Amino acid sequence: MPETLEFMIPAEPKYLKINRLSIKLLCELIGFSTVESNNITLAIDEACSNVIRHAYNGPSKEPIHIKCNIYGNKIEFLIRDFGRKANVDQIKSRELDEIRPGGLGVHLIKTVMDEVMYDTNFEKGNQLKLIKHFKGRK
Numbered sequence: 001m002p003e004t005l006e007f008m009i010p011a012e013p014k015y016l017k018i019n020r021l022s023i024k025l026l027c028e029l030i031g032f033s034t035v036e037s038n039n040i041t042l043a044i045d046e047a048c049s050n051v052i053r054h055a056y057n058g059p060s061k062e063p064i065h066i067k068c069n070i071y072g073n074k075i076e077f078l079i080r081d082f083g084r085k086a087n088v089d090q091i092k093s094r095e096l097d098e099i100r101p102g103g104l105g106v107h108l109i110k111t112v113m114d115e116v117m118y119d120t121n122f123e124k125g126n127q128l129k130l131i132k133h134f135k136g137r138k
Contacts (some may be wrong), residue, residue: 002069002076011052011060011081019066020045023077030070031134040075040132043112047079047128050106055083055126074114074133082125086118 007022009015023044027037044066051064065080110116115131 002071004070005068007066007068008063009048009066011056011062011064011083013049013052013059016045016048019048019064023066023068026068027075030075032075032132036132039112043109043130044077044079046108047077047130051079051081051083051126054086055081057084072134074131077128077130079128079130080125081127085120086126 024037024041027040067078069076113130114133117129119127
């Protein structure tokens, strides 16, 4: 049975800082290095920013629900929104050699996390599952 922590924040950029601090401290507490904790935090922050931008079409009072399941060999993040359904086939990063701001969040998330899975099978909204394995732990 995993240890579970849950966060719920309004889909507004100003609340992402609370989420970033919580995720970073959690990752360090359970044994990730500072670099790994920073990278995981950045990936989760990017995923939540994408929820605000794409699922809710901008800041909203609607919630972003983040559930963290801690297992012996991994941490699993479930990021749930109640906004517009994602078209999974269209979720992709821009070309890396294309020089312009933005568009690299999906690339960052997939680079940092070991597993990335989208679930749009809800009546309303989406869920993103992100998994990061502990190196050297089973």
